[in-house]
Structures are given as C-alpha cells and as structure tokens.
Amino acid sequence: MPQADFSYDAPGDAAGLPVSVSVFADRPYLRDQVCDDLRSAGFRIGRNGSIAALLKGDPVALGDAVLLDCPDIDAEGMAALSRLDMRVAQAGSQLIVSTSLVALDDVFACLDQSRAQILVDASRAERIVAVGRILGAVGGHRLREMSKEDRVALLHLSQQVDAIARQLDNLSDGGPAFALSDNDSEYRGPEHHRQGAGRPPLPDPSLVRQMIRQRQTRAQYFDAELFADPAWDMLLDLTAAHGEHKRxxxxxxxIAAGVPPTTALRWIRQMVETGLFDRVEDARDRRRAYISLSERAVDAMARYFAVIAGPVAVAA
Structure with missing residues (x-):
C-alpha cells in the first residue's frame, strides 16, 4: 500500500520563511513518521529527538510549534512539562502533546498556559488533523496534489472538527437550554457553589444517573453515533457529581462523553472557554486538576431540570 502523501504549499511567517516545528518522541518510528508528514506539509523541522533531550537537557530553540509524544510521565517529567507549557505560552508558539489515557490526567494537569492540543492514543489521521490546525493558524497556504482518497479522508476529518466548533459556537451564543449571563458571579471552585437568587435546586443525583443509564442503554440497540452528544453527556455527568460532592x-x-478521548478533550477545552466548565486545581496536590460545572452552568442546569421536573425519569 503506497504511503499517504499529505502535501501542502509551504506555510511561512511574515518574512516568508518556512514555519519551524520541533518534534520530540521516544519512539523513533513515530518521530520519523511525524517529521515526514510535516515536511510534506511544507514545514521546516527545527529540532527532533527524545523526550529527555527536550525536558531534561539544555534549553533549545522551540521554533514556531512543538509536537511532543508523551505516552507516560513521572513526577519529574510533569514538572518539566509544566515548564515547557509556560515557555511555549510565553513564546507564542503552539504545542501538540500526544499521550495515553492512563497518563492523561497527569499530562492535562501540566498544560494550562499554552492552550495545547492534547491527543489521546492518537492515530496518524488524528495527528494530521492536529497538523491541519497548525496550518489553519499559519494561514496563507492551500492543499496541493493529493490523491482523491486522501483528500476525501482529510475532508471528512476536517468536517468532524468543524461540526464540533459550530455546535459549541451555538452554545456560546446562549442557546435556550443555556441562557448564560455575563453578570453571573465568578466561579471559585466546587466548594463555593451556592444557590443563586431564585435558583431551583438541582435534582437528586440518582435521577441524573438514571438519565445517563437510559442514554447509554440506547447504544445496545442503535448505533451509538446516531445519538453522540458529548456536551450533554458531560453536563449530565458533572451535574450528578456536583450533587454527590465528587470531583x-x-x-x-x-469516558462519560462517549466519544474518542481526543474528541472529548476538544469539547472540554471549548466548554471551559465558553464558561460552562471550570478547570479546578487540586489545592493539596498542584499536579492534579479536575473539571467541574461553572456557577453559570449549575444555574442553567438547575433551571433546565425545574422545567422538565415531571418527566425527569423519562429517557432524555
């Protein structure tokens, strides 16, 4: 089977120079594959090597973007990754981190400055989407010669990402289920959530869990993709956890989102940016971070459930 050729006109900076990308991975075959794809896309490979060369070695020029394959991480690596996250943010670069579901919580906790793209157990196609996001940020480029099959595959992937962005834009515009007001009080962590003036109480968490089970049951009889709604599934899960006082x-x-982790992470980042979710640092362990409903989302969910109070036990 011939190797896919993902070719682009070379993206450049304001001076017309090729965009520089550094690639760091401990898996040589993966590092070579990513470098080949980036070169085909017209990027210049700035530096490439092992994770230790980046995190533990002497400071190196990062270039315009950094791709980091980090399937597992220890405490020392977390500290170094946090420094890298801050450094990338300060430099105005872009960061893509590929990791595993096992290491996701640790990696996520380290990345709160650079707006990094996080890929979980990524396929090559998902890496191409991440590269496409860099291309989109660079601008001034266009796809050139690709096979029909490759073009269709990349188009489908791009459409999926665009569909997520459009749906999240609708949420941020203040749809009927989430009438979020900018006047709501600032979120200060789950322990500070309070019932706003006139806000009805949230339903018993057991009822919300029942709704979640009902939604999951559909997948036993229908294609789960027919009902994929990660934003709502995550809102329900966080609503139940809020009532149970669980982080x-x-x-x-x-996992609660019911979609691939990389897709779920895009939703989570957008939901944080639109003010529905909050990233909560663990006060006792700064290496940990959790996700909770924002104060505004708690208010919206409470009012939503008040409207449907009668049919709560019916499938959502």
Missing amino acids: VSVSSLC
Missing part, C-alpha cells in the same frame, strides 16, 4: 478527573469525563 471528576478529565479522563473520567472523557
């Missing part, structure tokens, strides 16, 4: 890790929330 929700990012990996747990990805």
